[in-house]
Amino acid sequence: MTQDLLDRRARLMGPNVPTFYETPVHIVRGQGVRLWDADGKAYIDCYNNVPHVGHCHPRVVAAIAQQSAELNTHTRYLHDGVLTYIERLTARLGHGLSQAIMVCTGSEANDIALRMAQAVTGKTGIIATDNTYHGNTTATSVLSTRRPPIGGYPPHVRLVPAPESLGTDGATPMQKAQDFANHVARAIAELETSGFGFSGLMLCPYFANEGFPVQSPGFLDPTVALVRAAGGLLLADEVQPGFGRMGTHFWGHEWLGFAPDVVTVGKPMANGYPVAAVLARPDVMAAFRGAFGYFNTFGGNPVAAAAALATLDVIDDEGLMENARVVGDYMQQRLSALRHPLLVDTRGHGFFMGAEFVQSDGKTPATDFTIAVVEAMVARGVLLNRIGRHGNTLKMRPPMPFAREDADIVVDALIDALAHTPIMKSA
Amino acid sequence: MTQDLLDRRARLMGPNVPTFYETPVHIVRGQGVRLWDADGKAYIDCYNNVPHVGHCHPRVVAAIAQQSAELNTHTRYLHDGVLTYIERLTARLGHGLSQAIMVCTGSEANDIALRMAQAVTGKTGIIATDNTYHGNTTATSVLSTRRPPIGGYPPHVRLVPAPESLGTDGATPMQKAQDFANHVARAIAELETSGFGFSGLMLCPYFANEGFPVQSPGFLDPTVALVRAAGGLLLADEVQPGFGRMGTHFWGHEWLGFAPDVVTVGKPMANGYPVAAVLARPDVMAAFRGAFGYFNTFGGNPVAAAAALATLDVIDDEGLMENARVVGDYMQQRLSALRHPLLVDTRGHGFFMGAEFVQSDGKTPATDFTIAVVEAMVARGVLLNRIGRHGNTLKMRPPMPFAREDADIVVDALIDALAHTPIMKSA
Numbered sequence: 091m092t093q094d095l096l097d098r099r100a101r102l103m104g105p106n107v108p109t110f111y112e113t114p115v116h117i118v119r120g121q122g123v124r125l126w127d128a129d130g131k132a133y134i135d136c137y138n139n140v141p142h143v144g145h146c147h148p149r150v151v152a153a154i155a156q157q158s159a160e161l162n163t164h165t166r167y168l169h170d171g172v173l174t175y176i177e178r179l180t181a182r183l184g185h186g187l188s189q190a191i192m193v194c195t196g197s198e199a200n201d202i203a204l205r206m207a208q209a210v211t212g213k214t215g216i217i218a219t220d221n222t223y224h225g226n227t228t229a230t231s232v233l234s235t236r237r238p239p240i241g242g243y244p245p246h247v248r249l250v251p252a253p254e255s256l257g258t259d260g261a262t263p264m265q266k267a268q269d270f271a272n273h274v275a276r277a278i279a280e281l282e283t284s285g286f287g288f289s290g291l292m293l294c295p296y297f298a299n300e301g302f303p304v305q306s307p308g309f310l311d312p313t314v315a316l317v318r319a320a321g322g323l324l325l326a327d328e329v330q331p332g333f334g335r336m337g338t339h340f341w342g343h344e345w346l347g348f349a350p351d352v353v354t355v356g357k358p359m360a361n362g363y364p365v366a367a368v369l370a371r372p373d374v375m376a377a378f379r380g381a382f383g384y385f386n387t388f389g390g391n392p393v394a395a396a397a398a399l400a401t402l403d404v405i406d407d408e409g410l411m412e413n414a415r416v417v418g419d420y421m422q423q424r425l426s427a428l429r430h431p432l433l434v435d436t437r438g439h440g441f442f443m444g445a446e447f448v449q450s451d452g453k454t455p456a457t458d459f460t461i462a463v464v465e466a467m468v469a470r471g472v473l474l475n476r477i478g479r480h481g482n483t484l485k486m487r488p489p490m491p492f493a494r495e496d497a498d499i500v501v502d503a504l505i506d507a508l509a510h511t512p513i514m515k516s517a
Numbered sequence: 518m519t520q521d522l523l524d525r526r527a528r529l530m531g532p533n534v535p536t537f538y539e540t541p542v543h544i545v546r547g548q549g550v551r552l553w554d555a556d557g558k559a560y561i562d563c564y565n566n567v568p569h570v571g572h573c574h575p576r577v578v579a580a581i582a583q584q585s586a587e588l589n590t591h592t593r594y595l596h597d598g599v600l601t602y603i604e605r606l607t608a609r610l611g612h613g614l615s616q617a618i619m620v621c622t623g624s625e626a627n628d629i630a631l632r633m634a635q636a637v638t639g640k641t642g643i644i645a646t647d648n649t650y651h652g653n654t655t656a657t658s659v660l661s662t663r664r665p666p667i668g669g670y671p672p673h674v675r676l677v678p679a680p681e682s683l684g685t686d687g688a689t690p691m692q693k694a695q696d697f698a699n700h701v702a703r704a705i706a707e708l709e710t711s712g713f714g715f716s717g718l719m720l721c722p723y724f725a726n727e728g729f730p731v732q733s734p735g736f737l738d739p740t741v742a743l744v745r746a747a748g749g750l751l752l753a754d755e756v757q758p759g760f761g762r763m764g765t766h767f768w769g770h771e772w773l774g775f776a777p778d779v780v781t782v783g784k785p786m787a788n789g790y791p792v793a794a795v796l797a798r799p800d801v802m803a804a805f806r807g808a809f810g811y812f813n814t815f816g817g818n819p820v821a822a823a824a825a826l827a828t829l830d831v832i833d834d835e836g837l838m839e840n841a842r843v844v845g846d847y848m849q850q851r852l853s854a855l856r857h858p859l860l861v862d863t864r865g866h867g868f869f870m871g872a873e874f875v876q877s878d879g880k881t882p883a884t885d886f887t888i889a890v891v892e893a894m895v896a897r898g899v900l901l902n903r904i905g906r907h908g909n910t911l912k913m914r915p916p917m918p919f920a921r922e923d924a925d926i927v928v929d930a931l932i933d934a935l936a937h938t939p940i941m942k943s944a
Contacts, residue, residue, distance in 0.1 A: 092595060095596075098600045098604070101616075102607070103603065103616060104618075105802075105806050108812050110593045114593075114594065117596065118596075120588045125590075141589070146589065148586075151582065155585065158577075158578045158789075159573050159582075161546050161547045161552075161573065162567075163547065163565065165530075166541075167543065168526070168542065168544070169543070169544065173525045173529055176529040177529060180529070189531045191531075194622050194625075195813070195815060197625070198624070198625070208668070214667060226625075226812065227654045227655065228654065228656035234810070237809060237810055239635075240635035240636060240641060240808060246668075362815070363815075364815035375530075375532075379531050379533040379534065381664065383663045386624075387623070387783075387784055
């Protein structure tokens with residue numbers, strides 16, 4: 091069956107279409123933090139952030155079903171749903187971020203955010219880190235370094251070295267913060283010299299794709315001062331840390347402690363219904379709306395609004411942010427008690443946790459070993475994955491109703507997997 | 518109530534957010550080709566192509582509800598739904614277009630199509646018409662001319678004059694076709710001289726946003742020969758004509774009579790669930806997948822696949838393409854019998870129809886008059902809109918279950934609206 095599906099994928103979707111795991115799983119059902127494959131094997135989901143309030147949450151499913159049966163048009167007609175949702179969502183934001191554009195994907199949201207920075211500044215130069223991902227559109231994908239675009243990297247993009255969690259020779263948090271700011275300062279200067287000018291800095295406030303190396307609020311302070319002085323915008327990609335995942339804070343930028351000009355949200359927003367948004371101050375929104383015509387057919391349609399509103403309600407009514415704090419703390423304590431020759435760091439915040447492995451020399455990334463651990467966990471019925479520049483950090487990012495008992499199951503499985511995964515020479 | 522919603526929109530969404538009609542309608546319920554506003558007033562929908570098989574079609578609603586309750590993940594796990602859908606959809610296509618990337622919006626699809634042309638040719642120059650729309654991402658929006666982007670129009674884009682339906686001084690269809698091809702030839706030469714090179718031509722095979730001026734299959738033949746000779750790709754944006762709307766053909770390119778290298782689909786694909794796709798030959802797909810990393814979180818998820826599959830089933834089971842042919846023909850006959858001093862042309866194919874108005878001089882677009890007719894139709898409970906370079910053509914593009922009786926209601930309302938709309942001096 092799996093081979094048949096893989097053959098059909100190759101025939102129908104072409105080569106290089108990503109799957110998870112060496113033997114991809116064939117999932118057929120989900121509920122809460124559990125998934126089941128076609129053979130009836132159960133998995134605990136310690137990875138997926140899209141089913142934010144749990145797979146197939148009945149309230150979100152009901153909202154989608156009910157609104158789909160009643161009306162699904164677009165925002166060129168007036169409808170209460172999208173307005174109520176924007177009111178509810180912007181009430182969670184400070185810093186004057188009171189307006190929204192509703193779209194369908196985080197990529198579309200970030201694609202707009204880049205243009206908001208252009209509209210405000212009249213300039214096009216943009217800065218991101220060199221180990222990030224902000225989307226799959228032409229404009230956002232050039233912020234990733236996986237492959238050079240046809241025609242080469244566009245000269246209006248400057249990538250600065252992503253912060254590292256290890257190997258910084260005992261630098262203090264303040265030194266790391268200044269080091270990052272120095273790279274940003276150099277990039278701003280280059281953009282200004284080049285004639286593109288500096289429009290903004292786009293980053294994930296938790297540096298999620300970078301392997302969440304930054305664990306100190308205040309890290310961005312010197313950078314923020316620089317960006318402000320240069321007249322650029324701070325574009326916070328909250329697709330991963332947003333909606334309470336941090337446990338202590340509803341947003342990553344609240345935790346990191348800075349005031350973004352634009353916030354983008356996506357994946358977890360409607361528990362899997364394709365919806366995303368750009369949140370901005372009225373002055374930024376007006377600049378964008380004055381400079382660019384923009385309409386999104388599906389964005390903010392009545393079903394999208396209903397699904398997103400139900401998701402927000404469940405986060406509140408089930409106390410899921412507090413759950414991420416309490417269970418996240420508990421799981422991180424258990425992770426920090428793990429001992430293994432290649433395990434050099436466990437870290438995380440709320441329901442975004444990692445465990446980093448390096449070879450016995452104490453510095454070379456143990457990527458192959460980490461791959462083997464992921465596979466061993468899948469075999470044990472736990473879905474998680476890897477992250478970071480070298481893919482040597484386990485990425486644990488469960489749906490928000492993840493319970494203390496689920497944390498125990500995952501950590502116990504990890505203890506067992508670590509005990510049974512051979513330490514290869516190449517690790 | 519309407520004013521309250523408008524105030525909230527301005528507060529929450531900012532300025533320049535498009536609505537339809539001088540007094541925007543507040544729609545709260547839909548079923549089939551009928552919509553109802555908050556006051557209980559019924560409208561016949563003669564405009565929306567997203568609810569392709571009718572607003573809130575029970576089979577599509579049931580498919581969404583059922584799959585949402587069972588599983589909604591992403592294509593990094595194996596799932597039958599997306600494969601079955603791609604099999605079913607590509608079976609409708611010739612020309613070796615057997616593979617698909619599933620995304621969420623037509624904009625995302627066209628953004629990929631542009632990169633497919635780049636990947637195949639190694640070049641970036643692209644051609645479109647000067648009165649078109651292929652999406653709202655940074656890369657696709659520069660194919661529209663509404664407003665210059667920050668930093669100016671990118672030099673790798675060349676826009677050729679859109680075909681016109683009127684004012685071509687009695688040119689034969691073959692002359693018009695050659696004229697268009699000559700513009701494309703000039704644009705190809707410019708791109709090759711400029712160093713960008715020529716990657717492809719993107720167009721809607723029905724020239725929908727151009728006001729569907731081309732009514733002659735074969736129009737594109739000389740252009741196709743040129744594009745092939747220059748090694749470029751033909752990118753067919755089927756977001757509007759696709760899925761049987763033409764009545765006689767499932768796709769616009771089938772009707773126009775050419776073999777595209779890439780086809781993009783969107784709006785009507787899943788009756789309002791946010792899903793879209795790029796369809797290509799395996800060689801084109803392999804080039805894209807080799808040159809660009811691409812993954813779309815929501816694209817082709819199990820619910821999207823279920824909604825799209827149900828929509829395709831309904832098109833077949835309810836004979837909606839044939840309905841578009843028969844009722845479309847009938848409505849066009851009735852439209853062609855209309856007489857009004859400013860009405861100079863009615864045209865259309867299947868369920869995509871227009872009526873063009875010019876001032877008494879026989880050539881100046883009667884834009885204001887057309888606006889007044891649209892408003893008069895809304896007052897009479899018919900939703901339609903305007904299209905074309907000067908917005909002086911009524912655009913009638915109803916959901917596919919539109920019946921002969923619905924056509925009569927619309928045409929009778931139009932007769933009444935024309936009789937009661939004053940012919941202003943500025944028209």
